[in-house]
Each structure stands twice: as structure tokens, then as C-alpha cells.
Amino acid sequence: MSGRILRFVGLAGTAALLAFASAPVQAQFTPGFQLGGDKEVSPEERERNQANERAAREAQKKIVAPKASNDPWADVRTSEPPAKSAKPKAVAR
16 A cells, blocks of 8 residues: 555656656747737837937937046055065965
């Protein structure tokens, strides 16, 4: 009797493992949420979108690049890195 139960548990566990392993694969092939894939755009809406795109490009052109870095530790740091010693320190044994 216990051999039948163990065989059933083994088969059920294998089936569950296969089901969990195939769930991500199935999710890739099912049609899902598409962001406006089938939506038709009216000419007015298309013109409005183009105007928004032009305005965004113009606004990006107006952004001025910073001339100096904003580094509060610039005065504290030294310009050259510390020199390394030629010999490594001896390890006490």
C-alpha cells in the first residue's frame, strides 16, 4: 500500500513541477496587453501629437548643460593620488 502512495506522490510532484516550469513559457505565447496597438489615430490627434513632439524637442534644446561640476568635496580632495610604497608590508608570523 505504501508503494502505491509513494508512486502517486512522486507522479503528482512531477506533474506539479512540469506545470510550474511551463507557466512562464505559456505566458510568453498568450496575447496580452498592447499599448494602443489597434487604435486608429484621427488627423486632429495626430497633429496634436506632432505638436507635442516638436514642443518637447524644442524644450530639450533649451536645457543648458552645467558648466562646472557640483562637487562639495572638491576642495578637500587632493589632485594626485597617494604614492604607493615600493615594498609590501611584512606579515608577522
